[in-house]
Every structure is written in C-alpha cells, then in structure tokens.
Amino acid sequence: MAAMRATLHSLEQTIRQRRSADPSASYVAKLTARGRAKIAQKVGEEAVETVIAAMADDRDAVIGESADLLFHLLLLLADVDVPLDAVLDELDRREGVSGIAEKAARPVD
Numbered sequence: 001m002a003a004m005r006a007t008l009h010s011l012e013q014t015i016r017q018r019r020s021a022d023p024s025a026s027y028v029a030k031l032t033a034r035g036r037a038k039i040a041q042k043v044g045e046e047a048v049e050t051v052i053a054a055m056a057d058d059r060d061a062v063i064g065e066s067a068d069l070l071f072h073l074l075l076l077l078a079d080v081d082v083p084l085d086a087v088l089d090e091l092d093r094r095e096g097v098s099g100i101a102e103k104a105a106r107p108v109d
C-alpha cells in the first residue's frame with residue numbers, strides 16, 4: 001500500500017512538472033494544451049478500454065489499460081488542481097464502512 005502511494009505520488013509530481021513542458025516533447029504537456037475536455041475524454045476512453053479488457057478476461061490488457069486509466073486520471077486531477085492526497089484521504093475516510101450500509105443510511109429525498 002505504501003509502495004502504491006509512493007508510485008502514484010511520484011507520477012503526480014512528474015505530471016505537475018511536465019504540464020508546462022514543450023508539447024512536442026511531452027505527452028502530458030500536449031494533452032494539457034488540448035484542454036480539460038480532451039483530458040476528460042481520454043479518462044473515459046481508458047475506462048472503457050479497461051472494461052473491455054476485463055470482459056474479455058485479458059489479464060495483461062487489464063493491467064495495461066488500468067495503468068493508462070490511472071495515469072490519465074492523475075492528469076485530470078492535476079488539471080482541476082485536486083491533489084491525489086484529497087482522493088486518498090476520502091478513501092481512508094470510507095475504510096471499514098460497508099457500501100451497503102452507507103447507501104442504506106443516505107437520506108431519502
């Protein structure tokens with residue numbers, strides 16, 4: 001878990017540094033220059049490709065597409081200036097709370 005955090009934090013830092021790099025030499029800078037809608041579209045595409053890989057039971061593809069998905073999600077988080085720690089803190093807050101119990105406790109509209 002600590003290793004995963006370190007990997008994601010390191011990638012987050014790299015992405016934040018590369019946003020202002022030369023777009024001809026940096027994919028992060030190139031996609032950032034195309035705007036938030038394009039970054040968001042890529043997150044959607046990578047999510048769909050992950051789902052397709054899972055449904056095909058293609059383990060290697062699931063790993064590759066999941067890496068693409070996490071990378072593009074970090075790019076989107078950087079674009080909206082939400083630190084990865086905010087997301088990880090939210091997951092920590094939810095730890096041990098059953099999804100079934102949480103949904104049942106929601107106020108009825």
Ligand SMILES: N=c1c2ncn([C@@H]3O[C@H](COP(=O)(O)OP(=O)(O)OP(=O)(O)O)[C@@H](O)[C@H]3O)c2ncn1[C@@H]1O[C@H](COP(=O)(O)O)[C@@H](O)[C@H]1O
Pocket residue numbers: 011014015018025026027028029067068071
């Ligand atoms: N982890 C990644 C990473 N994962 C995927 N990708 C790139 O994401 C792109 C997605 O591939 P696609 O085929 O879906 O996209 P595409 O065909 O270029 O896009 P479209 O024009 O079709 O939308 C590819 O160019 C991949 O190389 C990544 N590019 C960079 N990183 C990390 O970001 C760092 C900085 O990268 P640069 O900004 O390029 O220096 C690197 O050192 C890596 O650590």
